[in-house]
Structure formats: structure tokens, C-alpha cells
Amino acid sequence: MNGCVLIVGTGCGGVETAFAMRANGWQGPIVLIGEEKEIPYHRPPLSKAYLAGDVSPESLYLKSPALFEKQGIVLRLGVKALSINREDRLLALSSGESIKYDYVVLATGGQPRQISFDDGLPYPTNILQLRDKLSSERIANQISNKSRLAIIGGGYIGLEVAATARKFGCEVTLIEAANRVLERVTAPVVSEFYQNRHSSEGVNLLLGTTVRRFIRDGSGQIVRSIECDNGMSVDVDAIVVGIGLIPSIELAAESGLDCGNGILVNEELRTSDPRIFAIGDCVNFPSSVYGGRRVRIESVPNALEHARKVSAVICSKVPRPDAAPWFWSDQYxxxxxxxxxxxxxxxxxxxxxxxxxxxxxxxxxxxxxxxxxxxxxxxxxxxxxxxxxxxxxxxxxxxxxxxxxxxxxxxxxxx
Ligand SMILES: Cc1cc2nc3c(=O)[nH]c(=O)nc-3n(C[C@H](O)[C@H](O)[C@H](O)COP(=O)(O)OP(=O)(O)OC[C@H]3O[C@@H](n4cnc5c(N)ncnc54)[C@H](O)[C@@H]3O)c2cc1C
Missing domain, CATH: 3.30.390.30 (FAD/NAD-linked reductase, C-terminal dimerisation domain)
Structure with missing residues (x-):
């Protein structure tokens, strides 16, 4: 209980791991390393109350800065973990340091899937994605200016942004390639219910529709209009893309850890290196609730469950039995x-x-x-x-x- 634990990623999974380690009696150094400069914050409000301007930036904090200090948890913000020398047990950081570890917990989350362009021009400045606080603020800015918004993707994030944007009176068109929203996660009856509600709130829903072409303005920096495969054209001020998440596995893969759709771990959330664990959105794990089927789950409760489990395992405590994953979404x-x-x-x-x-x-x-x-x-x-x-x-x-x-x-x- 005295070695050094390095946690990579300051999302809810990483932060919960650090505090759960202390609660389990870990006395050695705990260092949280995060690429983002912000004090660790809750992501769900970024597409809900924070996007709508209903809550302050401080209310997003996962824990107050004083609490990290009180628990002796060292926060290294604005620092990226670059590589792991597994033989010498050293984690190299973008600051130039290398830190010796006893255990590493990877809680690296994921990045939004992007639209790719092959026209050789710069990525348009009005195509926005929602993952961090800054991106939420950029979208909030468009919403408060009553922009004409196109949202690509009818998953939770796209639908939540649509609901908030309509509240502010934006013209909203939602383009979804599948024939219904939330297709991957719900039955048709639920999709239909949400489609009806969004339509009645004034969202222009284009289902079974894909983008054929983004038409830029004269500067080439901004998309002014979207041409759809059905021939329809949608004029826009901004586009929000919500087409899924790619797990951040580079650090694990480049360190020679087994990866598939996510970092591969066993029931204890241990990677192919017994001193390195991985948790949360970036992890592909066997779920005991589903008979050992491998899953990758993107949700706060899942990241928190993983954090508590990994801290119990490292502290040689018996982890709680796995619970069924759950999720929530607020719209209107x-x-x-x-x-x-x-x-x-x-x-x-x-x-x-x-x-x-x-x-x-x-x-x-x-x-x-x-x-x-x-x-x-x-x-x-x-x-x-x-x-x-x-x-x-x-x-x-x-x-x-x-x-x-x-x-x-x-x-x-x-x-
Ligand atoms: C807008 C939005 C709304 C959401 N709403 C909900 C909701 O309503 N309910 C719900 O359950 N879930 C929701 N989610 C999903 C939820 O936020 C994630 O499942 C959760 O944050 C996963 O936690 P995590 O710790 O695994 O990863 P993350 O929160 O993604 O944190 C990973 C962190 O690791 C950092 N990192 C990555 N690589 C490195 C590196 N090499 N070095 C240093 N740092 C690194 C990243 O910068 C990031 O800060 C939402 C997500 C978003 C974006």
C-alpha cells in the first residue's frame, strides 16, 4: 500500500480511482496526469445544463481543488503521458520528466469521431464536436447567437444539443444516416417517441440521410451549406458532429499492450501487463453481467464502477460484484x-x-x-x-x- 500509482486521464474514471485508492487505505504517492488544463470536471452537463448556460463552470468540478490537496493526490494538468517503458517501469511525460511507478491506471477515455475531408483545404472552423468544456462553450456561443445549426448524428449527444438549441430558438436540422434516431441503443418504439417529440419541438429531422458534400464559402474556411444524398440542401451557420467515439488507445498500443476495440483487460481490469490497468470509456472488458461477453461502455456510472473495482484490486480488497451498466439522457x-x-x-x-x-x-x-x-x-x-x-x-x-x-x-x- 506504499508504492507509486500513476493515473493517466483526469476524467471521472481517473479522479474516482485516485479517491477510491485513498479510501481503500493506499498510502503511497498517487499522481493524476491529464492532458486537459482544466480542473477535472463532469462531462454530462456539457450537452445539457452547461450548454444551456444554466450552471457555472465551478459547478462542473468533480472535486474541489482543496480536496485533491487534502487527500495528497498530486494533479499534473496540461501534461500528456507519452510512453511507458515497461521494463524499467517509467512513464514519460510531455513535460520531459519520467516517473517511476508501481502501478499505472489508464483512464484515457476517447475522442469524437471526425468527418474527414480529402479536398486539401483546412478543416472548416464551423464544424464543431462536443467532448470537452471548450467545445461546449463554442457550441453554446453558436446557440446563443441563434445560429442555423445542422447536427450530424442522432445519438444522445446530437439529440441533447438539438433540444438545447431549440430552447434558444435556433433553426435545427438533424441529419441521421440510419432510419431512426438512437438506433444502436433502443427499440423502434423509443426512437419513434423521441423523433415525434423533436419534430413537434421544431427540429427538422432528416432520417436515412447522408451528407454528399459540404459546400464552403469563398474563404474555404467555413461550410455554408450541406448537400444531402437525397438532393436536399441545408444552409448552415455551424455544424455539430456527434457520430461516435474512438477510444484513446495510442499510449497503450504503443507500449505493446493488447488492444482491440479499446484496451483489452481481464475481469480485474488488468491489461496484458500485470502492473497496468485500464478503465472507463477506453476499455474493452469481459462483463460478468453478460456472461463474460466483451463490451466497451461509454458512461459515467461504468467509469465510476471500474474506478472502484481497480482501486480495490490494487489495494488487495475484494471488489463489489459488477452491476448492470446504466446511462441517462435529458432532452426537453x-x-x-x-x-x-x-x-x-x-x-x-x-x-x-x-x-x-x-x-x-x-x-x-x-x-x-x-x-x-x-x-x-x-x-x-x-x-x-x-x-x-x-x-x-x-x-x-x-x-x-x-x-x-x-x-x-x-x-x-x-x-
Ligand atoms: C457531451 C457529453 C455528454 C455526456 N453525457 C453523459 C450522460 O448523460 N450520462 C453518462 O453516463 N455519460 C455521459 N457522457 C459520457 C461520459 O462523460 C463518459 O463516459 C465519461 O466521461 C468517461 O470517463 P473516462 O474517465 O473513462 O474518460 P474521459 O472522461 O473521456 O477522460 C479521459 C481523459 O484522459 C485524458 N487523456 C487521454 N489520453 C491522455 C494522455 N496520453 N495523457 C494525459 N491525459 C490523457 C483526456 O484528455 C481526458 O481528459 C457524456 C459525454 C459527453 C462528451
């Missing part, structure tokens, strides 16, 4: 909370009133509940967390029977 007055991974479901049960924006969707595989989406139904969400991952088999009729609450069904043992 809709609170979507989802638990579990719905991939591979064979049937769906809807409970509640879709027309009243108050419903839950249960995803079943051979009678087991593998995932649940809840819209404005907090009590269902708590019950759903119990159901997902349990081995209880339900019939569709049983789950459709609304004379029993989801809580009662979650607690029932079946016949």
Missing part, C-alpha cells in the same frame, strides 16, 4: 434512464403511457430482462436495476400486467 422535459444492454433482445414490453411521456420499455431475451429504458419513471428505473442481470424468467403477459408495479415484479420470485 424528458428524463431517459436506461439500464442494461439491449443488444440481441427477442421481445419488448411497453408499460405506461407513451402519449403521456411516461413509460418504460423492457427488453427480454428468452424471458430474462436484459435491459430497460424508462422515460420520466424514476421508480421503474430503480426496480429495473434489480431485474437486469437477475436470472428470473418472466412471461410477456406477466410483465404487461400493470396491476403489479415493476417493483413488485422485480421482487417476485416467479412460480
Amino acid at each position: 422535459n424528458l428524463s431517459l434512464k436506461m439500464v442494461g444492454l439491449s443488444t440481441g433482445y427477442d421481445s419488448v414490453v411497453v408499460r405506461g403511457e407513451i402519449s403521456a411521456s411516461n413509460f418504460s420499455v423492457l427488453y427480454l431475451l428468452e424471458g430474462r430482462v436484459i435491459a430497460v429504458d424508462t422515460v420520466n419513471r424514476a421508480s421503474d428505473f430503480i426496480a429495473a436495476k434489480k431485474m437486469v442481470g437477475s436470472s428470473r424468467v418472466y412471461s410477456v403477459a406477466e410483465l404487461q400486467d400493470e396491476s403489479f408495479s415493476l417493483k413488485e415484479l422485480a421482487e417476485s420470485t416467479g412460480s
Whole structure:
């Protein structure tokens, strides 16, 4: 409990690891190394309350600067970890130093997937992506100027930006290549609900549509219009691209650690080097909740779970059993909370009133509940967390029977 632990990445995963290490009794040096210069902050508000200007920059802090100091956690901000010399156990930093370690935890997150241009011109200045505080401020600036926005990608981030932009009266066109929004993560019934709501709020939804061409202005620096594959043309002041995340694996890969879609780790979140662990968005791990299936999950609760697990493992404590992954998204007055991974479901049960924006969707595989989406139904969400991952088999009729609450069904043992 006295060696030196270096944590690369100052997102929620890295920061939680540092504090959980101290809570588990680690007495040696803990150094958090982050490329970003900002005091570590929460990312979810960047597409929600912070984007709308409803909360202050200080409210984003994950922990106050004083708390890092009190816990003896050294923050090295604005410094990039460049390489790991695994033989001598040295981590090289962009500041020129090399630090000797006993353990390294990689919490390097990911980078937004970019649109690529092969016209030889500079990347347009009005194509924006949302990952960090500065990018959120740039988009907020466009929104408060009531810009004409095109959003490429109908995932959570695209939809949340669309909702905020409409609140400010922007003209918003959302372009999605799939035939429905949130296609990768929800059933058609949920996509349809969100499409209807965005349309009724005035978002121009172009589904099953791709971009054929970005047309620049005379300076070549700015995209003025988007030509779609269906021949439609959309005039824009700015474009927000939300087409997924590429895990940041360069440091791990260049250090010779096994990588696939993410940094490959075992059940303990250990990489192919026993002294190096990896957690959060950048990690491809076997999920015990899904029978050991390898997954990569991009969510705050997942990064926090990983952080607590890795700190327990390094401190030789018994980690808590894995919980089902969960996620949330806020759009307009809709609170979507989802638990579990719905991939591979064979049937769906809807409970509640879709027309009243108050419903839950249960995803079943051979009678087991593998995932649940809840819209404005907090009590269902708590019950759903119990159901997902349990081995209880339900019939569709049983789950459709609304004379029993989801809580009662979650607690029932079946016949
Ligand atoms: C706009 C937005 C909204 C979101 N909303 C939600 C939500 O509502 N609910 C939810 O659950 N999740 C949400 N997410 C996802 C969530 O923020 C991520 O899942 C979470 O931040 C992952 O934490 P992490 O610690 O793994 O990585 P990150 O938070 O990405 O942190 C990684 C850090 O590592 C740094 N880094 C990378 N490489 C190096 C290096 N070589 N040297 C030094 N530093 C390095 C990066 O600069 C970054 O600061 C949202 C994300 C965004 C961008």
C-alpha cells in the first residue's frame, strides 16, 4: 500500500480511482496526469445544463481543488503521458520528466469521431464536436447567437444539443444516416417517441440521410451549406458532429499492450501487463453481467464502477460484484434512464403511457430482462436495476400486467 500509482486521464474514471485508492487505505504517492488544463470536471452537463448556460463552470468540478490537496493526490494538468517503458517501469511525460511507478491506471477515455475531408483545404472552423468544456462553450456561443445549426448524428449527444438549441430558438436540422434516431441503443418504439417529440419541438429531422458534400464559402474556411444524398440542401451557420467515439488507445498500443476495440483487460481490469490497468470509456472488458461477453461502455456510472473495482484490486480488497451498466439522457422535459444492454433482445414490453411521456420499455431475451429504458419513471428505473442481470424468467403477459408495479415484479420470485 506504499508504492507509486500513476493515473493517466483526469476524467471521472481517473479522479474516482485516485479517491477510491485513498479510501481503500493506499498510502503511497498517487499522481493524476491529464492532458486537459482544466480542473477535472463532469462531462454530462456539457450537452445539457452547461450548454444551456444554466450552471457555472465551478459547478462542473468533480472535486474541489482543496480536496485533491487534502487527500495528497498530486494533479499534473496540461501534461500528456507519452510512453511507458515497461521494463524499467517509467512513464514519460510531455513535460520531459519520467516517473517511476508501481502501478499505472489508464483512464484515457476517447475522442469524437471526425468527418474527414480529402479536398486539401483546412478543416472548416464551423464544424464543431462536443467532448470537452471548450467545445461546449463554442457550441453554446453558436446557440446563443441563434445560429442555423445542422447536427450530424442522432445519438444522445446530437439529440441533447438539438433540444438545447431549440430552447434558444435556433433553426435545427438533424441529419441521421440510419432510419431512426438512437438506433444502436433502443427499440423502434423509443426512437419513434423521441423523433415525434423533436419534430413537434421544431427540429427538422432528416432520417436515412447522408451528407454528399459540404459546400464552403469563398474563404474555404467555413461550410455554408450541406448537400444531402437525397438532393436536399441545408444552409448552415455551424455544424455539430456527434457520430461516435474512438477510444484513446495510442499510449497503450504503443507500449505493446493488447488492444482491440479499446484496451483489452481481464475481469480485474488488468491489461496484458500485470502492473497496468485500464478503465472507463477506453476499455474493452469481459462483463460478468453478460456472461463474460466483451463490451466497451461509454458512461459515467461504468467509469465510476471500474474506478472502484481497480482501486480495490490494487489495494488487495475484494471488489463489489459488477452491476448492470446504466446511462441517462435529458432532452426537453424528458428524463431517459436506461439500464442494461439491449443488444440481441427477442421481445419488448411497453408499460405506461407513451402519449403521456411516461413509460418504460423492457427488453427480454428468452424471458430474462436484459435491459430497460424508462422515460420520466424514476421508480421503474430503480426496480429495473434489480431485474437486469437477475436470472428470473418472466412471461410477456406477466410483465404487461400493470396491476403489479415493476417493483413488485422485480421482487417476485416467479412460480
Ligand atoms: C457531451 C457529453 C455528454 C455526456 N453525457 C453523459 C450522460 O448523460 N450520462 C453518462 O453516463 N455519460 C455521459 N457522457 C459520457 C461520459 O462523460 C463518459 O463516459 C465519461 O466521461 C468517461 O470517463 P473516462 O474517465 O473513462 O474518460 P474521459 O472522461 O473521456 O477522460 C479521459 C481523459 O484522459 C485524458 N487523456 C487521454 N489520453 C491522455 C494522455 N496520453 N495523457 C494525459 N491525459 C490523457 C483526456 O484528455 C481526458 O481528459 C457524456 C459525454 C459527453 C462528451
